[in-house]
Amino acid sequence: MYQPLLANRYLGSRIIPLIAVAAVALCVGLVIIVVSVMSGFLDMLLNSGRTLMGDVIIRYADPGIPHYDRLIEEIESRPEALAATPVVESFGLLKLPYGNRTEGVQVWGIDPASFDQVVDFKDSLVWSEAPPEVQTFAAEMNGLEIPTFDESPRLDPGPEGGDPGVILGVEIDSAAKVRRMDGSYEVKAPAFWMPFRDVEITLIPISTSGALEKPDNRRFDVVNEFQSGVYQIDSRRAMIGLETGQRMLGLEEAPIYDNRLLDETGELERIGTYPARVQMILVRAADGVSPEALRDAVDLAYAAFAAKIDDEDAMTIRPPDEAFVGIRTWREQLRDLIGPVEKERELMRILFSIVYLVCAGLVLSIFWSIVHEKTRDIGILRAIGASRPGVLGVFLAYGLVIGLVGAFLGALLGWSVVVNINAIHEAMGEPAPSWTWITAFALATVMFGIAIHASLQGGMLRTLLSIVAALLLAGVGTALLLHRGFLMWDPAVYYFNSIPNEVDWSSGILTMAGAIVFSVLGAAIPAARAADTDPVKALRYE
Amino acid sequence: MNASHKRTSSETASEPVLVASGLRKTYRMGRVPVQVLKDASIEVRSGEWVAILGASGSGKSTLLHLLGGLDRPDRDGGMIRFEGRRVSEFGGAALNTYRNRSVGFVFQFYHLLPELSVLENAMLPCLVPNRWISATLPLLAALIGGGVGAVVGSTFGVDILPTADAPTPSKIALLALTCGVLGAAIGVVLFQIGQVLAERTRLRHGPQAATSRSTLEEFGLGHRLRHRPSQLSGGERQRTAIARALASEPGILMADEPTGNLDATTGREILDLLKKRHDDGLTIVMVTHDATVAEYADRVVRLEDGRVVETTA
Numbered sequence: 001m002y003q004p005l006l007a008n009r010y011l012g013s014r015i016i017p018l019i020a021v022a023a024v025a026l027c028v029g030l031v032i033i034v035v036s037v038m039s040g041f042l043d044m045l046l047n048s049g050r051t052l053m054g055d056v057i058i059r060y061a062d063p064g065i066p067h068y069d070r071l072i073e074e075i076e077s078r079p080e081a082l083a084a085t086p087v088v089e090s091f092g093l094l095k096l097p098y099g100n101r102t103e104g105v106q107v108w109g110i111d112p113a114s115f116d117q118v119v120d121f122k123d124s125l126v127w128s129e130a131p132p133e134v135q136t137f138a139a140e141m142n143g144l145e146i147p148t149f150d151e152s153p154r155l156d157p158g159p160e161g162g163d164p165g166v167i168l169g170v171e172i173d174s175a176a177k178v179r180r181m182d183g184s185y186e187v188k189a190p191a192f193w194m195p196f197r198d199v200e201i202t203l204i205p206i207s208t209s210g211a212l213e214k215p216d217n218r219r220f221d222v223v224n225e226f227q228s229g230v231y232q233i234d235s236r237r238a239m240i241g242l243e244t245g246q247r248m249l250g251l252e253e254a255p256i257y258d259n260r261l262l263d264e265t266g267e268l269e270r271i272g273t274y275p276a277r278v279q280m281i282l283v284r285a286a287d288g289v290s291p292e293a294l295r296d297a298v299d300l301a302y303a304a305f306a307a308k309i310d311d312e313d314a315m316t317i318r319p320p321d322e323a324f325v326g327i328r329t330w331r332e333q334l335r336d337l338i339g340p341v342e343k344e345r346e347l348m349r350i351l352f353s354i355v356y357l358v359c360a361g362l363v364l365s366i367f368w369s370i371v372h373e374k375t376r377d378i379g380i381l382r383a384i385g386a387s388r389p390g391v392l393g394v395f396l397a398y399g400l401v402i403g404l405v406g407a408f409l410g411a412l413l414g415w416s417v418v419v420n421i422n423a424i425h426e427a428m429g430e431p432a433p434s435w436t437w438i439t440a441f442a443l444a445t446v447m448f449g450i451a452i453h454a455s456l457q458g459g460m461l462r463t464l465l466s467i468v469a470a471l472l473l474a475g476v477g478t479a480l481l482l483h484r485g486f487l488m489w490d491p492a493v494y495y496f497n498s499i500p501n502e503v504d505w506s507s508g509i510l511t512m513a514g515a516i517v518f519s520v521l522g523a524a525i526p527a528a529r530a531a532d533t534d535p536v537k538a539l540r541y542e
Numbered sequence: 543m544n545a546s547h548k549r550t551s552s553e554t555a556s557e558p559v560l561v562a563s564g565l566r567k568t569y570r571m572g573r574v575p576v577q578v579l580k581d582a583s584i585e586v587r588s589g590e591w592v593a594i595l596g597a598s599g600s601g602k603s604t605l606l607h608l609l610g611g612l613d614r615p616d617r618d619g620g621m622i623r624f625e626g627r628r629v630s631e632f633g634g635a636a637l638n639t640y641r642n643r644s645v646g647f648v649f650q651f652y653h654l655l656p657e658l659s660v661l662e663n664a665m666l667p668c669l670v671p672n673r674w675i676s677a678t679l680p681l682l683a684a685l686i687g688g689g690v691g692a693v694v695g696s697t698f699g700v701d702i703l704p705t706a707d708a709p710t711p712s713k714i715a716l717l718a719l720t721c722g723v724l725g726a727a728i729g730v731v732l733f734q735i736g737q738v739l740a741e742r743t744r745l746r747h748g749p750q751a752a753t754s755r756s757t758l759e760e761f762g763l764g765h766r767l768r769h770r771p772s773q774l775s776g777g778e779r780q781r782t783a784i785a786r787a788l789a790s791e792p793g794i795l796m797a798d799e800p801t802g803n804l805d806a807t808t809g810r811e812i813l814d815l816l817k818k819r820h821d822d823g824l825t826i827v828m829v830t831h832d833a834t835v836a837e838y839a840d841r842v843v844r845l846e847d848g849r850v851v852e853t854t855a
């Protein structure tokens with residue numbers, strides 16, 4: 001069998017197979033990088049949506065869901081649900097302790113314990129202890145008390161009173177700290193460090209009839225900051241206690257009076273209790289339960305809950321009719337956000353299929369020239385009795401090896417770029433370190449020396465190549481010298497504060513398989529053409 | 543090794559091995575047909591050395607190519623028989639076998655494969671015949687690799703799918719398919735690597751290598767076995783080419799101006815070498831424009847105006 005032997009020799013004795021391998025590897029690597037970042041972006045969006053709001057969201061904005069604790073009980077009794085947590089939500093004004101800054105924020109009132117069960121909130125807390133720079137500062141300011149950080153922080157003030165607590169999105173305060181490359185924060189201005197400070201939050205309650213009531217303004221102690229990874233949320237959400245939130249928004253339990261009836265003391269007669277309400281309930285699915293299945297279970301739970309309340313107590317406020325309550329999976333809830341990105345990704349896929357086809361064309365043309373050069377060999381083989389499929393086999397083997405090696409090198413290239421993409425991006429955002437351009441200029445000088453040496457010796461090719469290399473290196477050096485850094489990934493635009501760095505292997509494998517098929521076809525088509533011509537014609541070919 | 547040729551020319555000059563009659567070959571230069579062979583007939587007897595003498599451009603190579611099965615005559619353009627079988631009607635497989643086993647062809651321009659060593663070039667005809675196993679094994683490797691890939695792809699495909707992509711059956715199927723392609727590619731390449739490693743010893747020390755080695759040694763190329771053709775002189779290349787032509791012990795050797803590219807001394811060496819083989823019983827058809835070269839032959843015919851003209855024996 002001569003095919004592996006010949007393919008092996010063809011591969012080993014020329015530079016051009018290396019060029020083909022490089023072309024294949026570049027194409028595969030390029031596609032893997034772009035598709036991975038796009039896919040990773042969408043994935044991060046979806047995953048963050050899920051960790052931010054659980055698997056299923058029950059939402060009834062105004063006037064909220066009464067008896068929500070009963071609903072949560074009902075939901076948690078279902079095997080599909082792992083945990084559920086109540087949330088009140090409102091827009092509010094946040095007054096920062098410096099620069100007279102007031103920002104519009106989205107305020108969530110949460111119950112930290114159950115909230116953590118649903119969305120793993122603890123993991124997103126930024127501070128577990130004061131960083132060293134803050135401790136140094138506190139020591140210098142002698143006597144400044146260093147705050148401690150509780151794993152499950154108290155947000156609502158206890159019976160003994162005191163200020164309520166707030167957990168701010170980490171990007172709301174941008175004055176005191178700088179984000180490091182690894183995602184942690186360095187406190188640049190400890191005096192402004194949020195956990196040292198208080199903020200003021202103003203919420204505007206809405207009455208049951210929908211009218212705006214008197215704004216409620218309170219002082220909050222910053223107990224921690226949270227980082228969800230989604231810039232839009234980290235830069236404008238503040239978490240306060242559920243009870244505080246309910247009280248500020250007029251959603252707490254309240255007596256109902258009949259304003260026509262006075263009791264014995266002359267007060268309005270209390271005829272019932274208006275139960276506390278929340279606007280949202282976030283539900284987390286049990287392991288292995290899809291959000292869709294959980295949504296159906298929550299639907300049933302809601303119906304059962306509403307029926308029970310009706311049966312038990314005709315006098316109380318009834319839960320809103322199911323038809324008006326939004327019960328959605330996180331995917332449905334985020335549709336507005338996900339939809340455009342999904343479309344964008346499809347567009348990218350189409351665009352990159354075109355880029356990929358162009359790459360395939362490049363590979364095909366490289367193979368065409370390689371096989372072209374081997375036409376005489378094919379004629380010889382045919383003249384000594386090799387069959388057409390046999391000759392084809394040589395080039396199938398040849399294309400296969402190039403495709404496979406190129407595909408794997410490309411995957412390696414794509415993987416290493418994608419995994420380090422944040423570091424690369426970070427490095428590009430800075431001016432180039434001086435050793436890089438000094439090295440480039442030094443190498444350019446060396447190459448120039450080699451060029452002079454070669455021209456003295458009369459080596460045209462070596463002279464030419466050395467001059468080209470010297471110019472290239474000088475160009476690279478100049479570019480590095482002039483490079484002042486630029487930021488491509490602006491978190492304010494792309495939601496996230498880091499670039500997705502996981503390889504989308506499903507697309508990666510598809511790309512690799514495609515590269516192999518193209519390489520094999522690229523080698524086989526011209527080879528088949530050569531094998532089909534008479535050996536005499538192929539031999540005349542010079 | 544040359545048992546089949548061990549007959550003297552005088553004994554066996556009776557039975558014709560190769561018979562061609564009424565050969566016509568027309569080339570088309572653009573729209574103008576040029577009839578190079580008009581009615582060429584030739585008979586070669588077993589053990590005979592026939593020289594076809596003709597001017598440059600008279601169609602000698604064309605005729606030899608037809609005889610060697612490298613090209614076909616025009617439609618209804620005559621008939622070629624080799625050992626009683628009609629070469630002109632051979633299909634693909636039979637024609638390949640004819641080129642490989644019945645004929646040894648020597649070209650004016652050597653036509654060695656530049657990437658193979660002298661020894662490998664010389665034994666190449668023994669390597670090219672299709673054995674069923676040579677097509678089956680890579681296929682088997684592809685099937686096994688593809689199967690493993692497809693199973694792996696369909697089992698673990700869900701895990702590598704991005705969250706954004708719902709794991710629909712068609713997506714899993716596509717993943718299984720692509721993993722199958724990758725697996726098949728890996729399977730075949732592994733098989734090839736194994737094959738190259740396994741054949742390494744066989745290529746140097748197998749029985750076919752031994753035959754070619756002794757031929758090359760006989761031709762004075764014993765010290766050149768591992769060299770590449772580009773490292774050889776013209777004469778050495780042509781000797782390698784002759785060794786290749788003799789590798790499958792063909793019934794007839796066809797040489798197209800074997801000395802045409804060599805100086806007189808080297809040419810004579812080549813011809814002496816052929817003469818020695820001829821004396822051992824090898825049947826030779828040789829084409830040349832050089833009357834002194836033709837003198838080596840038992841019989842000389844002339845190719846004139848597309849026809850073969852007998853001359854004095």
Ligand SMILES: Nc1ncnc2c1ncn2[C@@H]1O[C@H](COP(=O)(O)OP(=O)(O)O)[C@@H](O)[C@H]1O
Pocket residue numbers: 569570571578596597598599600601602603604605
């Ligand atoms: N493939 C071809 N296409 C067109 N003309 C050809 C082709 N091959 C050979 N010829 C022409 O046929 C004639 C005979 O060629 P050839 O058999 O090579 O002659 P010789 O070997 O006697 O020098 C020449 O005129 C040549 O130009």
Ligand SMILES: [Mg+2]
Pocket residue numbers: 602603604798799
């Ligand atoms: Mg010729």
